[in-house]
Amino acid sequence: MQNFIITGGNRLSGEIQLQGSKNSTLPIMAASVLVNGKCTLESCPALTDVYSAARILNGLGCKCRLSGNTAEIDSASVSRSEIPERLMGEMRSSIMFVGAVLGRLGECTFSIPGGCELGPRPIDMHLAAWSKMGAEISDCGGRICCRMPKGRAHGAKISLSFPSVGATENVILCAVLAEGETVINNAAREPEICDMCRFLRSCGAKIRGDGESRIVVEGVETLHGCEYRVMPDRIAGATYLAMTAAAGGEIILKNACIPESEPFISVLEQTGCCICCKDGRIYLRRGGRLKAIRDRIRTMPHPGFPTDAQAVLMAALATAEGTSVFEENIFDCRYRHTDALIKMGADIQVMGKAAVIRGVRRLHGADAEATDLRGGAAMVVAALSADGESRIGSIFHIDRGYEKFENIITSLGGSIRRE
């Protein structure tokens, strides 16, 4: 297993081009199952989860070829409705293929998806929605079998009890080729859902209201291929901003998604960093010591503060002047990185949903294991600002979300190597 060896203390400076969004690419790759033709996706990040998605597509009988950041997918020949257990277990986003296969073929056999361990991650809302759209759901020898008895889903009114990103995407995927109209109330509003809808509209889907809490999908008979560029990754962007805020220095994110990053930037600005957003670029400079955030930072569905950026901001606030408080409202176990930060000298107390961070002057290097994707990234952020050397293990978690992570950090002047 590989480790990152990091020597902290260097200021970071430079310009970076953001990778395409992982959380857009994966549902868009799933959406391509619905298309009776060829799609070319540009700006797909070269990540292990994207390779898993390609394996699922090929296993379904589609033809998916990845080359650099381009994915060429031809789903004209999709023929199999079963997703092997091993592939389902590789990532959470494997569940997105179920909605698409169900929409295209009228049946799908699958098992519980894998992914980061952030607490219970049930799929009850996905199943309840498909059932309302006509699916019969049964247990087939420990696997889940969803079948549309009429061969095609029908439209329905779906009211989600929580604006789940995955459930919203999965209802849309099942609804695009369904008979009639589907209305989703209390839909999630995350920008990555809008990106998937833009892709589907480019293929001829009729979807409106994405980005709002009521989405309407009018089923169509067939979808055609298209060329599409995936949006930049706002969470990778937040990570590089938090990293520079923690280590000191200045950074320009060249192709940033500014309005989509606003919920994170408006909080980061309160640390005293100078941030300027213009012409698709985000510039950040940290001069003196960071200031703690006075108001409680509550993670919420978009446009609230993103749960995916909680850990990396916490790593930066570990050395801020004063006390900051987080409240994690999306996942039950999303503070698993705090033990590693404490080992590096941070003063953090977790009490249920809340985490209290009393800023210390300096962190020191330590050995730690990445616990999950964003938690692992937070450990790298902390290690880059710490005195001395750190070794971060289990970096396969980090590789699931950050393309060329160590190359980018090195280009900014950080000392990091993989071994």
Ligand code: EPZ
């Ligand atoms: C997506 O996960 C993202 N993953 C996550 O990013 C992100 O943290 C999360 O949305 C929230 O923004 C991808 O897009 C691939 P949810 P998802 O369904 O869809 C509960 C990262 O680091 N829930 O919005 O799985 C659930 O348990 C990853 O890149 C149910 O109870 O998130 C959670 O508490 C990690 N029943 C809450 O809703 C359901 O049927 C939000 O989950 C579905 C969800």
